[in-house]
Amino acid sequence: PRIAVFASGSGSNFEAIAQAAADGELEAEVVLLVTDKPLAKVMERAERFRIPSVAFNPKAYKDKADYERTVLGRLREEGVDWVALAGYMRLIGPTLLDAYPNRIINIHPSLLPAFPGKDAIGQAMDAGVEVTGVTVHYVDEGMDTGPAILQREVPVVPGDREKTEAAIHAVEHDLYREALRKVLAESAVTE
Numbered sequence: 251p252r253i254a255v256f257a258s259g260s261g262s263n264f265e266a267i268a269q270a271a272a273d274g275e276l277e278a279e280v281v282l283l284v285t286d287k288p289l290a291k292v293m294e295r296a297e298r299f300r301i302p303s304v305a306f307n308p309k310a311y312k313d314k315a316d317y318e319r320t321v322l323g324r325l326r327e328e329g330v331d332w333v334a335l336a337g338y339m340r341l342i343g344p345t346l347l348d349a350y351p352n353r354i355i356n357i358h359p360s361l362l363p364a365f366p367g368k369d370a371i372g373q374a375m376d377a378g379v380e381v382t383g384v385t386v387h388y389v390d391e392g393m394d395t396g397p398a399i400l401q402r403e404v405p406v407v408p409g410d411r412e413k414t415e416a417a418i419h420a421v422e423h424d425l426y427r428e429a430l431r432k433v434l435a436e437s438a439v440t441e
């Protein structure tokens with residue numbers, strides 16, 4: 251299967267997925283990085299992996315559907331089967347959802363449905379929970395909604411956001427690979 255990763259920022263999850271595919275730990279090929287931020291650090295990572303990347307500026311399009319049709323055209327050119335969102339800071343609309351039903355997944359740094367949306371780690375720390383975590387889930391029109399594929403708990407380090415964040419990111423990189431293996435294996439059985 252051919253995977254496109256969508257990302258807007260640093261791209262450590264992009265790298266974890268690309269590395270797993272390169273190492274054969276994930277039987278898939280990362281064929282494209284899509285970003286909505288041309289200066290995102292994730293583009294440098296894609297270059298290092300020699301994975302083609304494409305930056306689209308959503309503001310250059312008349313609306314979300316128009317933007318997504320352009321993205322979709324590129325996904326089709328690359329023969330993309332699956333889309334993995336990794337820090338992609340936009341909601342996915344019907345154009346992409348209809349083109350990739352149950353084939354778009356996302357990672358979020360909380361135990362959803364707790365703490366959806368921005369700064370989930372800050373939200374968890376402010377709420378004073380002892381345990382937060384990571385969720386990989388199927389994407390629907392909502393913000394961090396859609397059925398969970400895998401979740402893993404991560405203890406909060408009280409008062410230490412940096413350590414909590416580092417622990418969460420480490421778990422993310424493992425969990426994304428596991429979740430991709432799971433959905434790819436499941437879809438191979440049903441096809």
Ligand code: GRF
Pocket residue numbers: 257259260261262263264336337338357358359422
């Ligand atoms: C991750 O915490 C991910 O769960 C969230 O955005 C962050 C992206 O980090 N959706 P990175 O760009 O992959 O390093």
